[in-house]
Amino acid sequence: MPANKLPFDYRHNAGVYLSSLVTSQGSFDIQEDIVINGEFRGEVKTTGFCEISENGLVTGDIDARMITILGSIDGTCRAKDNIDVKKSAKVKGHLIAPAISIESGAQIDARCKQPSSPQRMS
Numbered sequence: 001m002p003a004n005k006l007p008f009d010y011r012h013n014a015g016v017y018l019s020s021l022v023t024s025q026g027s028f029d030i031q032e033d034i035v036i037n038g039e040f041r042g043e044v045k046t047t048g049f050c051e052i053s054e055n056g057l058v059t060g061d062i063d064a065r066m067i068t069i070l071g072s073i074d075g076t077c078r079a080k081d082n083i084d085v086k087k088s089a090k091v092k093g094h095l096i097a098p099a100i101s102i103e104s105g106a107q108i109d110a111r112c113k114q115p116s117s118p119q120r121m122s
Helices: none
Strands: 016-018 022-028 033-038 039-046 048-052 057-069 073-085 089-096 100-103 107-113
Touching: 016 022, 033 039, 073 107
Parallel strands: 016 033, 022 039, 033 048, 039 057, 048 057, 057 073, 073 089, 073 100, 089 107
Antiparallel strands: none
8 A cells, every 4th residue: 555545545535626637726715625636726725624645736825724735835835733744745835834744855945834823714
């Protein structure tokens, strides 16, 4: 089993799943989990989790409860709980969350901020 797969793969049960075949522009303001495995330009606001998968390329801002980055983002990531940056990630911009973890090997050109209290969802 690949290291990034769980026995029960939650990605396919997300409320919104953008496949690697998708190039999209716009905004999401939802209460569902979202997985971005394609190219997306715009803004994501969700009360759930947001994952940028290995093939994901995001230009824009993300505001979510939890954010996991395996692909690339150029923008601001703001999480109420935590941001998890995996070794395959490329991040440019800002990371803002009470807890931020960055695996060795991740390419980071970002400013990190850890507020003492959880972030308020806008």
